[in-house]
């Protein structure tokens with residue numbers, strides 16, 4: 092049975108962004124955003140290394156990682172625990188590179204490395220804000236208003 096549900100895949104495809112946590116050889120946490128986070132298949136996520144020296148170094152020593160993908164409007168998301176493998180060459184590297192390049196209308200991707208993460212455990216996270224009985228629609232409306240205000244403030 093696949094680990095990733097259709098809803099998980101939908102959210103990752105829509106958000107196009109995940110935060111990955113890795114562990115340094117000294118046991119320290121390292122967290123950074125990956126805007127190329129995408130679904131590879133029913134059990135794997137993938138992202139391009141465009142400038143992630145610490146994440147790559149950590150995964151090469153210890154593949155354990157956790158990825159957090161969040162819908163900021165619905166205030167819901169998913170956590171994915173798994174093992175990340177750094178790919179620099181080979182059939183899978185070429186397959187991923189071709190798929191990413193195809194998605195970019197044939198424009199080649201600048202990445203020399205990809206990280207493929209085998210998801211071993213996936214779980215839903217929901218804001219405690221839902222405890223008051225708010226529906227997802229109400230939550231979306233509330234946070235759309237908030238982010239519209241932020242946009243206005245910043246423009």
Ligand SMILES: Cc1cc2nc3c(=O)[nH]c(=O)nc-3n(C[C@H](O)[C@H](O)[C@H](O)COP(=O)(O)O)c2cc1C
Pocket residue numbers: 121122123124125126127128138139140141142143144145146147
């Ligand atoms: C919104 C956003 C998206 C990013 N997406 C990626 C990405 O897909 N791949 C990547 O290698 N770096 C990406 N970066 C850059 C790295 O996360 C950033 O350089 C970070 O400091 C690398 O740290 P690390 O070595 O701990 O991963 C992104 C940064 C931001 C702010």
